[in-house]
Amino acid sequence: MAVTYLSEPVSFKEYHQNxxxxxxxxxxxxxxxxxxxxxxxxEAMLYSLMAGxxxxxxxxxxxxxxxxxxxxxxxxxxxxAVEMVHTYSLIHxxxxxxxxxxYRRGKLTNHKVFxxxxxxxxxxxxxxxxxxxxxxxSRSHGVPAERVVEITMDLSxxxxxxxxxxxxxxxxxxxxxxxxxxxxxxxxLHKTSDLIMFSLLAGGRIAGANASQLxxxxxxxxxLGLAFQIQDDILDIVGDETKLGKKTQSDIKQEKVTYPxxxxxxxxxxxxxxxxxxxxxxxxxxxxKYPSRLLEIADYLMNRDH
Amino acid sequence: MAVTYLSEPVSFKEYHQNxxxxxxxxxxxxxxxxxxxxxxxxEAMLYSLMAGxxxxxxxxxxxxxxxxxxxxxxxxxxxxAVEMVHTYSLIHxxxxxxxxxxYRRGKLTNHKVFxxxxxxxxxxxxxxxxxxxxxxxSRSHGVPAERVVEITMDLSxxxxxxxxxxxxxxxxxxxxxxxxxxxxxxxxLHKTSDLIMFSLLAGGRIAGANASQLxxxxxxxxxLGLAFQIQDDILDIVGDETKLGKKTQSDIKQEKVTYPxxxxxxxxxxxxxxxxxxxxxxxxxxxxKYPSRLLEIADYLMNRDH
Numbered sequence: 001m002a003v004t005y006l007s008e009p010v011s012f013k014e015y016h017q018n019x020x021x022x023x024x025x026x027x028x029x030x031x032x033x034x035x036x037x038x039x040x041x042x043e044a045m046l047y048s049l050m051a052g053x054x055x056x057x058x059x060x061x062x063x064x065x066x067x068x069x070x071x072x073x074x075x076x077x078x079x080x081a082v083e084m085v086h087t088y089s090l091i092h093x094x095x096x097x098x099x100x101x102x103y104r105r106g107k108l109t110n111h112k113v114f115x116x117x118x119x120x121x122x123x124x125x126x127x128x129x130x131x132x133x134x135x136x137x138s139r140s141h142g143v144p145a146e147r148v149v150e151i152t153m154d155l156s157x158x159x160x161x162x163x164x165x166x167x168x169x170x171x172x173x174x175x176x177x178x179x180x181x182x183x184x185x186x187x188x189l190h191k192t193s194d195l196i197m198f199s200l201l202a203g204g205r206i207a208g209a210n211a212s213q214l215x216x217x218x219x220x221x222x223x224l225g226l227a228f229q230i231q232d233d234i235l236d237i238v239g240d241e242t243k244l245g246k247k248t249q250s251d252i253k254q255e256k257v258t259y260p261x262x263x264x265x266x267x268x269x270x271x272x273x274x275x276x277x278x279x280x281x282x283x284x285x286x287x288x289k290y291p292s293r294l295l296e297i298a299d300y301l302m303n304r305d306h
Numbered sequence: 307m308a309v310t311y312l313s314e315p316v317s318f319k320e321y322h323q324n325x326x327x328x329x330x331x332x333x334x335x336x337x338x339x340x341x342x343x344x345x346x347x348x349e350a351m352l353y354s355l356m357a358g359x360x361x362x363x364x365x366x367x368x369x370x371x372x373x374x375x376x377x378x379x380x381x382x383x384x385x386x387a388v389e390m391v392h393t394y395s396l397i398h399x400x401x402x403x404x405x406x407x408x409y410r411r412g413k414l415t416n417h418k419v420f421x422x423x424x425x426x427x428x429x430x431x432x433x434x435x436x437x438x439x440x441x442x443x444s445r446s447h448g449v450p451a452e453r454v455v456e457i458t459m460d461l462s463x464x465x466x467x468x469x470x471x472x473x474x475x476x477x478x479x480x481x482x483x484x485x486x487x488x489x490x491x492x493x494x495l496h497k498t499s500d501l502i503m504f505s506l507l508a509g510g511r512i513a514g515a516n517a518s519q520l521x522x523x524x525x526x527x528x529x530l531g532l533a534f535q536i537q538d539d540i541l542d543i544v545g546d547e548t549k550l551g552k553k554t555q556s557d558i559k560q561e562k563v564t565y566p567x568x569x570x571x572x573x574x575x576x577x578x579x580x581x582x583x584x585x586x587x588x589x590x591x592x593x594x595k596y597p598s599r600l601l602e603i604a605d606y607l608m609n610r611d612h
Binding site: 038040042088115116120121123125128130134135136138145146153155160162165170173 | 401403433455
């Protein structure tokens with residue numbers, strides 16, 4: 001399926017839905033049936049990839065790429081790659097040895113359906129295949145190899161031991177035992193912001209962003225990721241279970257230390273607003289041709305109720 | 307540490323030991339202390355990386371690169387990357403949900419020392435960081451970005467769902483239930499040969515191998531990997547426990563279907579010889595400047611007793 005720019009201006013909601021639909025189709029096509037893959041592995045990978053969600057990271061890849069009129073074909077491949085990395089992290093996170101969750105987004109978790117061994121391997125396979133999707137952008141869509149190498153370095157750095165996995169370990173070790181806000185910030189920055197930052201950088205690099213634009217995307221991602229996580233903490237307290245699709249008050253029940261725990265609900269709300277404003281300012285200061293979708297995403301995430 | 311070609315001709319044993327030593331130092335340096343990584347994660351990663359072994363995959367990367375006089379600095383980085391992928395696969399393989407092994411190479415397995423959650427994440431981090439080591443070859447050692455992209459594609463293809471992870475799933479599902487030799491061959495080819503093939507291709511690509519040389523390395527790797535695995539099956543029956551550092555007869559006790567099970571011990575030995583000869587022939591037919599170390603490796607693997 002060829003991906004082109006939308007010819008008519010559409011609302012943010014339509015824009016977002018359009019990206020969700022396209023990414024979902026692409027993800028389904030990302031493991032061609034001609035490839036020899038054990039069927040249980042393929043099923044387990046697709047089961048979690050197709051579990052839905054807001055596809056926030058793909059949204060960021062595409063919007064960052066569009067802000068500089070880059071190749072959408074390449075952006076959608078990078079979008080699928082980052083969704084695979086996100087999905088693998090959720091599958092491993094849900095395992096009995098980790099969070100031991102039976103449900104995610106109202107569906108049984110991967111290991112509850114396919115067994116633990118297959119779930120571990122499906123996660124491994126998704127992480128590995130993400131790098132394939134990135135690498136082939138050069139051959140398939142003519143993005144210069146130098147840019148693809150930079151994107152590969154970003155992905156491994158921001159999702160590896162210094163990035164998302166590091167945040168994951170810190171989160172696991174810190175549960176219930178954090179005494180300082182800076183520790184919680186470290187966890188949020190790595191567990192959540194790093195992959196969000198990667199999404200933006202990938203979209204930017206595909207489109208040939210210059211150094212100051214990349215720096216702006218980095219700042220935007222860091223602040224947006226942190227705001228996103230604090231908003232999650234807030235919604236866990238005041239959110240609507242029907243809209244969220246999960247039980248609220250879970251952090252309190254698990255005695256999990258959160259932003260509202262440290263600074264209170266109102267100050268947390270202020271912090272989300274402040275971070276969102278700063279994120280938007282970073283984008284506005286850099287010279288993007290079409291920054292408006294990035295700004296809309298920041299507002300959408302701040303105002304979301306699920 | 308700068309890596310240069312050995313100035314004097316040395317025996318294969320010295321050559322191999324030299325590569326083991328250099329790779330071990332490089333692996334230790336691969337997570338610089340200035341990087342912010344949770345200490346338990348760093349320790350868990352290094353624990354398994356430092357557990358020793360024959361470093362066969364690094365040996366293949368370096369030998370393939372030397373066969374065409376490529377950059378050794380780059381080869382050693384790719385060697386560390388493939389050793390990280392191999393190590394992650396062992397850590398995940400040993401988990402309770404998989405093979406549930408308490409010991410490997412005489413040492414406690416990763417999850418026995420660090421717990422299951424950290425072991426899963428240490429494996430994830432090693433896999434992710436391997437792609438970083440590959441990607442930075444371009445910037446650090448001047449290997450053209452196009453080659454680095456090809457190496458990245460090879461690694462993700464040969465260690466992902468179509469490669470090593472696919473073989474792992476097939477192995478897990480097939481245990482005790484295989485009825486045909488071709489099924490066993492599929493498992494060996496993907497679980498073992500694919501990463502061996504990657505090692506050779508990476509060394510070759512770094513050195514700028516042409517299409518026929520890459521094809522020869524592919525054939526060499528496929529046959530060598532299969533021979534290696536059959537030799538493993540044979541040693542499990544006739545090997546010396548002291549030399550192997552593990553109990554023999556484990557396949558029989560676990561009722562695991564092997565090459566000797568299907569075709570008998572003598573025919574299995576013949577198969578190892580035949581595959582090794584064919585592997586060597588493939589290298590000799592292509593135009594390598596210095597093929598001798600590759601040929602020595604084939605003989606070494608065929609004749610090994612551990």
